[in-house]
Amino acid sequence: QVQLVESGGGVVQPGGSLRLSCAASGFTFSNSGMHWVRQAPGKGLEWVSFIMYDGSEEHYADSVKGRFIISRDSPKNTLYLEVSSLRPEDTAVYYCVKGAFWGFVSWGQGTLVTVSS
Amino acid sequence: QSALTQPASVSGSPGQSITISCTGTSSDVGAYNYVSWYQQHPGKAPKVMIYEVSNRPSGVSNRFSGSKSDNTASLTISGLQAEDEADYYCSSYTRSTTWVFGGGTKLTVL
Numbered sequence: 740q741v742q743l744v745e746s747g748g749g750v751v752q753p754g755g756s757l758r759l760s761c762a763a764s765g766f767t768f769s770n771s772g773m774h775w776v777r778q779a780p781g782k783g784l785e786w787v788s789f790i791m792y793d794g795s796e797e798h799y800a801d802s803v804k805g806r807f808i809i810s811r812d813s814p815k816n817t818l819y820l821e822v823s824s825l826r827p828e829d830t831a832v833y834y835c836v837k838g839a840f841w842g843f844v845s846w847g848q849g850t851l852v853t854v855s856s
Numbered sequence: 857q858s859a860l861t862q863p864a865s866v867s868g869s870p871g872q873s874i875t876i877s878c879t880g881t882s883s884d885v886g887a888y889n890y891v892s893w894y895q896q897h898p899g900k901a902p903k904v905m906i907y908e909v910s911n912r913p914s915g916v917s918n919r920f921s922g923s924k925s926d927n928t929a930s931l932t933i934s935g936l937q938a939e940d941e942a943d944y945y946c947s948s949y950t951r952s953t954t955w956v957f958g959g960g961t962k963l964t965v966l
Contacts, residue, residue: 774955776957783859783945783957783958783959783960784894784896784902784945784947784957784960785957786947786954786955786956786957789954789955796953798953798954799954800954834901834902839907840890840949841889841890841891841892841907841908841949842890842892842904842907842947842948842949842955843892843894843902843904843947843955844904845904846901846902846903847901848901849901
């Protein structure tokens with residue numbers, strides 16, 4: 740079955756950077772678009788970014804555009820999210836999600852990013 | 857990229873039916889049949905319950921159904937059960953090649 744395991748979260752100071760990773764298994768990663776979705780503590784879901792199955796297109800929410808970069812390494816079945824110029828409002832659980840045009844097919848368990856001095 | 861509008865909370869008794877609305881615009885909900893619904897229990901990852909407005913993934917109870925009219929989508933849960941108590945989110949693809957979620961609805965089973 741589909742398995743998505745996120746890693747790389749942690750505590751970082753405002754203005755800092757992290758690289759989140761998502762190890763995918765149980766499906767043909769190279770055939771699937773992938774999303775990152777985040778959820779601030781006690782808040783709702785927020786779509787962050789999407790990358791096409793072949794990496795040919797990337798799309799971002801306005802709130803992260805210019806600060807976050809999504810990428811993928813299909814031979815390694817791994818999705819990445821480089822997060823930089825972090826702000827306290829970026830504090831959230833970041834979910835890796837197997838995608839479709841209609842939305843979000845399968846979710847990982849998430850990795851927590853805390854932006855605090 | 858404004859969030860879709862959902863009621864903050866709904867409630868119902870076991871066996872009853874409830875409906876959660878999700879209102880967007882002609883640029884998202886009204887533009888495509890790419891509306892989906894997600895259930896999230898506390899401390900857990902979301903799970904898709906409805907996709908493409910009214911389709912149920914394998915394994916999801918037929919007590920869950922979806923529909924759409926113009927810029928508003930709806931999720932109906934019939935025969936409410938205690939395990940349905942959770943947060944529910946709608947989502948839509950948009951004309952800007954982005955995705956947007958609703959603010960979420962907390963379902964309480966009385």
